[in-house]
Amino acid sequence: MAETPFKISIPQALLDRLQQKLALTTLPNELDGSGWDYGAPLADVKRLVARWMDGYDWRHHEAQLNQLPQFTRPISVDGHGTLDIHYIHRKSEVEGAIPLLFVHGWPGIFLEGSRIVPLLTAKLDDHPSFHVVVLSLPGFGFSEGAKKPGFNIAQYAEIGNKLMLALGYNEYVTQGGDWGLAVTRRIAQLYGGKHSKAWHTNMVFGEPPADFDPTTLTPEQQAALARTEGLMKKGMGYRHQQSTKPQTLAYAMTDSPVGLLAWIYEKLVAWTDRYNWTDIEVLTWISIFYFSREGPVGSFRIYYEAMGNETMAMQAFREAPAPEIPLGLSHFPGDLVVVPKSWSRMMGNVVFDSEVHDAGGHFPAYEQPEALAGDLRQMFGKGGPAYGVVPGKSGY
Amino acid sequence: MSETPFKISIPDAALQRLQTKLELTTLPDELDGAGWDYGAPLADVKRLVSRWTNGYDWRHHEAQLNASLQQFTRPIAVDGHGTLNIHYVHQRSEVTNAIPLLFVHGWPGSFIEARKILPLLTTNSANHPSFHVVTFSLPGYGFSEAASKPGFGIKQYAEVGHKLMLALGYNEYVTQGGDWGHVITRKIAQVYGGKYSKAWHTNMVMGQPPQGDDAQTELSDEDKQLLARREWHRKKGMGYMAEQSTQPQTLGYALTDSPVGLLAWIYEKLVNWTDNYPWEDDEILTWISIYYFSRAGPAASLRIYYEAMGPHKTDAERGFADGAAPEIPLGLSHFPQEIVALPRSWSRNLGNIVFEAEHDGGGHFAAYEKPNELVDDVRKMFGQNGPAFGVVAGKSGYSTEGKSGL
Numbered sequence: 048m049a050e051t052p053f054k055i056s057i058p059q060a061l062l063d064r065l066q067q068k069l070a071l072t073t074l075p076n077e078l079d080g081s082g083w084d085y086g087a088p089l090a091d092v093k094r095l096v097a098r099w100m101d102g103y104d105w106r107h108h109e110a111q112l113n114q115l116p117q118f119t120r121p122i123s124v125d126g127h128g129t130l131d132i133h134y135i136h137r138k139s140e141v142e143g144a145i146p147l148l149f150v151h152g153w154p155g156i157f158l159e160g161s162r163i164v165p166l167l168t169a170k171l172d173d174h175p176s177f178h179v180v181v182l183s184l185p186g187f188g189f190s191e192g193a194k195k196p197g198f199n200i201a202q203y204a205e206i207g208n209k210l211m212l213a214l215g216y217n218e219y220v221t222q223g224g225d226w227g228l229a230v231t232r233r234i235a236q237l238y239g240g241k242h243s244k245a246w247h248t249n250m251v252f253g254e255p256p257a258d259f260d261p262t263t264l265t266p267e268q269q270a271a272l273a274r275t276e277g278l279m280k281k282g283m284g285y286r287h288q289q290s291t292k293p294q295t296l297a298y299a300m301t302d303s304p305v306g307l308l309a310w311i312y313e314k315l316v317a318w319t320d321r322y323n324w325t326d327i328e329v330l331t332w333i334s335i336f337y338f339s340r341e342g343p344v345g346s347f348r349i350y351y352e353a354m355g356n357e358t359m360a361m362q363a364f365r366e367a368p369a370p371e372i373p374l375g376l377s378h379f380p381g382d383l384v385v386v387p388k389s390w391s392r393m394m395g396n397v398v399f400d401s402e403v404h405d406a407g408g409h410f411p412a413y414e415q416p417e418a419l420a421g422d423l424r425q426m427f428g429k430g431g432p433a434y435g436v437v438p439g440k441s442g443y
Numbered sequence: 444m445s446e447t448p449f450k451i452s453i454p455d456a457a458l459q460r461l462q463t464k465l466e467l468t469t470l471p472d473e474l475d476g477a478g479w480d481y482g483a484p485l486a487d488v489k490r491l492v493s494r495w496t497n498g499y500d501w502r503h504h505e506a507q508l509n510a511s512l513q514q515f516t517r518p519i520a521v522d523g524h525g526t527l528n529i530h531y532v533h534q535r536s537e538v539t540n541a542i543p544l545l546f547v548h549g550w551p552g553s554f555i556e557a558r559k560i561l562p563l564l565t566t567n568s569a570n571h572p573s574f575h576v577v578t579f580s581l582p583g584y585g586f587s588e589a590a591s592k593p594g595f596g597i598k599q600y601a602e603v604g605h606k607l608m609l610a611l612g613y614n615e616y617v618t619q620g621g622d623w624g625h626v627i628t629r630k631i632a633q634v635y636g637g638k639y640s641k642a643w644h645t646n647m648v649m650g651q652p653p654q655g656d657d658a659q660t661e662l663s664d665e666d667k668q669l670l671a672r673r674e675w676h677r678k679k680g681m682g683y684m685a686e687q688s689t690q691p692q693t694l695g696y697a698l699t700d701s702p703v704g705l706l707a708w709i710y711e712k713l714v715n716w717t718d719n720y721p722w723e724d725d726e727i728l729t730w731i732s733i734y735y736f737s738r739a740g741p742a743a744s745l746r747i748y749y750e751a752m753g754p755h756k757t758d759a760e761r762g763f764a765d766g767a768a769p770e771i772p773l774g775l776s777h778f779p780q781e782i783v784a785l786p787r788s789w790s791r792n793l794g795n796i797v798f799e800a801e802h803d804g805g806g807h808f809a810a811y812e813k814p815n816e817l818v819d820d821v822r823k824m825f826g827q828n829g830p831a832f833g834v835v836a837g838k839s840g841y842s843t844e845g846k847s848g849l
Binding site: 064067068071072073074075076077078079080081084085086087088089092193194195196277280281282283284285286287288289290291292293294295296297298299300301302303304305306307308309310313341342343344348351 | 460470471472476477480483484485589591592593679681683686687688693696698700703704706707711739741746749
């Protein structure tokens with residue numbers, strides 16, 4: 048009915064304007080030997096801009112992205128009218144595959160979830176299969192954004208749930224990190240049991256238990272906590288700005304391709320774990336933000352609506368009771384927050400708790416798709432702790 | 444001699460490039476009824492961009508700045524950082540024994556902040572003291588060269604200000620500052636106070652909540668209002684500081700490349716930090732243009748935040764409370780819409796307070812918003828019956844009877 052197949056097709060006028068702006072790029076200088084200390088290094092940004100102007104063919108990458116099965120459909124949200132929502136949807140050939148909703152965060156995009164799609168939908172003897180839906184959050188990618196204030200996590204959750212229902216998945220499971228964690232947790236709170244049957248996240252939080260004895264930390268755990276503290280001290284400016292004055296930031300990010308590039312590139316590098324970004328990859332990722340339906344500002348507002356300037360993670364976990372449906376955790380060593388595994392039990396009804404993977408950061412679906420898919424298969428497969436959570440859709 | 448007269452003269456090519464960029468401006472949308480909640484409103488920014496593209500005449504304002512402000516440049520050596528070419532305004536009073544005063548701006552200020560107090564401070568009268576006034580563009584701001592390597596912190600900015608005064612023949616002087624100007628003049632007072640800097644005055648009054656018994660004192664209604672504004676700023680207005688003090692380079696690309704991006708970033712503060720100051724569009728645009736056309740570019744102006752407050756600094760340093768309070772006399776001017784305004788009782792430990800004044804209006808940019816009031820305070824502090832009269836030996840601020848001025 049309402050679903051429309053979607054192909055990304057950026058108007059030539061926008062491509063031309065981007066090139067005009069790139070040709071006029073004015074770069075700052077840089078302090079001698081500053082490395083990454085002050086932000087994205089000049090040499091990197093210079094090189095990326097040069098490539099963007101000459102040697103990066105958007106149409107080629109647009110065509111490649113269009114190999115993903117994309118759609119749009121209108122979804123109504125209480126109090127916010129109807130938004131045109133963009134998503135990837137691939138069904139497995141296994142009819143009883145488990146419906147799974149993947150929700151990205153910031154600066155994530157639908158592209159982030161694209162690599163686990165072929166892995167999860169594959170028909171395999173030993174592993175469960177999934178029907179996979181990758182949502183573009185409102186304001187991101189090619190989804191329409193909210194038009195008025197107050198579009199908060201509950202509204203994003205409403206979109207996710209309604210999308211799954213609209214696709215015929217009355218019962219489903221979810222996977223998410225970053226804002227995807229907040230949204231899928233809200234889905235679990237609001238629709239858990241009835242619709243959402245289990246949730247999985249790769250962004251793991253936790254607080255030390257009341258009787259915590261610091262001397263019990265292993266050297267690895269100490270190092271990880273120190274690293275987390277360092278990242279929090281160094282890397283939260285974007286969040287502070289986006290959660291208090293997203294509009295002020297928006298002018299620069301909308302008007303300046305290099306400005307947007309640096310803002311996001313800094314995170315793509317800082318938040319991944321030994322991931323060898325190619326320039327092409329970075330430029331495709333940034334281009335999606337640049338050409339997104341709502342522009343970059345659409346992606347900032349979730350911070351304002353959901354956070355003020357409070358700490359997202361711990362506040363979310365202290366307010367409202369933890370969801371009851373089964374929860375799976377995947378631990379990746381390079382994520383922003385890495386805590387001892389035992390601390391994260393408070394996140395919910397943890398039934399699956401992976402070992403700490405060898406590699407992977409904040410975007411494991413993109414950086415380590417095999418590892419993440421492997422965890423999901425373990426959690427939901429035969430003999431797994433969440434096997435058969437979706438009645439009649441065991442994955443086999 | 445090292446001093447060179449300076450006139451701002453932005454090359455035509457730079458003006459042309461700005462024009463071309465402005466014509467390609469791409470604007471974001473805005474949520475319905477967002478007002479100022481989410482940041483600088485779209486209608487304001489649109490109007491300002493439109494004016495900047497069509498109607499705003501930089502050359503006219505450039506000429507006005509050059510006509511009204513006597514500007515110079517000179518090289519100043521900074522330990523460990525080589526020599527920087529410093530841009531400054533120097534206006535002598537006709538009163539020979541006027542008090543040498545160094546005015547230090549902050550962010551997003553510039554030397555332009557002194558343009559209204561300059562003629563007032565230097566004016567000759569039997570009824571109030573007169574000053575020789577110096578204001579410099581902080582390295583990385585206006586037309587001063589920027590530091591080229593890491594580690595150019597508050598101490599270095601203070602060194603520049605101090606050395607400039609000495610170079611101008613002012614072995615003893617007083618200072619006035621707000622924003623980074625407060626922090627830098629505090630450092631001048633700590634490092635060069637007594638021997639060189641003889642007194643300091645600030646309109647950005649910092650402080651700490653009282654401890655122990657004093658903490659029990661109930662807050663007055665005015666105190667509560669001040670704290671409410673401070674809290675509003677802390678909760679809603681410090682994103683810029685968080686980014687500038689941790690990733691100034693990342694932000695720098697956007698502010699360098701996008702005129703509208705720079706405009707909005709600064710405009711938001713010019714409105715939020717002032718007390719209903721009736722900004723005219725051309726005023727805003729001149730203020731922003733100084734950043735846009737600055738010698739080192741806008742990105743350089745952000746680095747002071749990293750150097751002074753970055754992740755590698757201590758909490759005391761980040762609170763500008765490092766080291767002992769300066770001993771030289773201190774004057775405070777309280778303006779109610781100052782963003783860090785706090786109960787007056789909280790600022791007792793700032794230093795050797797000899798002068799204090801309250802005002803009914805005015806915000807963060809006191810010298811620009813309330814020049815008469817600020818100058819009045821400074822005159823009272825240093826004037827004949829004031830608590831800091833004669834702090835600079837032989838420079839009372841008044842004409843000596845029977846002698847003609849030189």
